[in-house]
Amino acid sequence: MTPAERHGLWFGVAGVAIFALTLPMTRLAVGTPEAPLMSGMFVALGRAAVAGALSVLFLLVDRAPLPRRSEWRALAITSGGVVFGFPVCTSIAMRHVEAVHASVIIGVLPLATALVGALLHRQRPSRAFWACAAVGSVLVAAFAVLRSGSALRAQAADALLLAAILFAAVGYAWGGRLSQRMRAEHVICWALVLALPVSVPLAFWTRPQVPLPTGAWLGFAYVCVFSMWIGFFAWYRGLALGGTVRVSQVQLVQPFLSMMFAVPLLHERLDAMSVGFALAVIATVFVGRRMPVGRASAPPVLAPAVESR
Template sequence: MKIKDETLGMWLGVLGVSFFAVTLPMTRLATGTAAAPQLSPLFVTVGRAALAGVLSLVFLLATRSPVPQRHQWKPLGMATLGNCLGFPLLLGYALRVVTASHAAVITALLPLATAAIAAWVLHQRARFGFWVCAIMGSLLVVAFSMLRASQHGNGFGFEWADLLLVGAVIAASLGYVYGAQVTPSLGAERVICWVCVMALPVSLPATLALWPQQPVATSSWAGFVYVGVFSMWVGFFAWYRGLALGGALRVSQTQLLQPFLSILAAVPLLGEPLDLVTLAFAAAVVGTVVIGKKLSQPRAIARPATAGASL
């Protein structure tokens, strides 16, 4: 039974990562491009949060989930700002300018950024090698951005949208770290539900106020529904359940597939070409993530046999 649980956990992890990977092309489908805009990034941000919030409220009521305690509201609030509002808003505006494949390379830094912010927020001292990997991954992203800017005729500089993508990565990382602080006590599925419900007082009226008055393509509405239901809600259920069944250490490795799945999904959904340079940079960034994650924890310090447990 244990082997079956581990196998099921891995498949659920892959399913969750697949849902998250398609977020990039689906967000671009929803917002459109600068030349052919559809739904505004602000509407997509609050709308997807409102849709997930309503679903979360139904789930919490159906399962009779207890209300979080006072000390749990602050980390939940930080997770709401980072994951529910900051990340999708910055991502939406960026994807009006750059392709989903381009964004996949920048956001491939997310696991490494999460580990770095965890070390900072939790006052942990990571190994020197981890910071070397973090710098190398960042330099690869900078090189990719400058290469793409020069190819687009913008000279030796940056795509301004890349700054938005970096901001999105930081916002998501902060949200993940603060959400993880209350996951052991609340339960993983309930954390994402409470995060979405906390946003409802803002997201629901904002969605109604920003409802588009102009005609919107059916494909854009499909992208909007996807990011609200699957990216913001169902994906987390599959992901967290996979971590619980298969073990966080094993299942979390499936995250390494995410940038490649995003690039592949953008081909049929958006008609983006399969660019070997983009794939090569994605592979290089993922390589730094693999090494960096192994070095993200501080080296264990030997203690005398008589020393009692601390922390």
């Protein structure tokens, strides 16, 4: 392993560790059904607004060039996925499910991202890859059904977490595609800046109207600065230095890191079912990301028609 690859691996570890705290910190900010704190909408939109303001300063200091006209559409899709879709779905869901529970479901995200990325780049996943994706989906669905039971709120929260996976996979795939033409940190910054006309007024409108404990504000501050901003810097830098194939494997430990953080921060309990399903999901992702993904065959080139005489 070269020094650059080693540095990239450590950047990747730092990024995954930052992202692993997102679910516990979100739960800390939104509270529980018995003791509600911030609304999920405020946490999601507020973190986008704060990170967007930081992005404006960063882009000005860095003298970043404006994106090309052809790049704005991809930035809008990226913003819709990682700035709005994933944060809104997870922030609303986290009031009704524990962070340990959510970590198991979100654990299938790397495989979903790989699948969306393959489709976006017109690649052809093998049957084995599709089989792993199907097994991972079944495992997550089974865990959600077993754990949610007949509670409608828990079922709705799991549905939101599944939607969050789709939003994040689309946002990561389009953001990764843009990172091939733009600096990676500029991608997330421009996506956040693009969202400011929506995130700022809605965050102000949904702001808390009553005093809240310090812990809730600390959780909110974390997801604003680290989950929505600095974490992407470390993660994308790691991918650039160490290579996507090598560094992306670090993501496999993210569900367990989230669980480990949830125990001391939220006093949640690790049980055999959660650990077992998490191991099964991680194993599925580990195998699936090693399955071959080939290029889709190009359309045949037609010979020019012979003009009739």
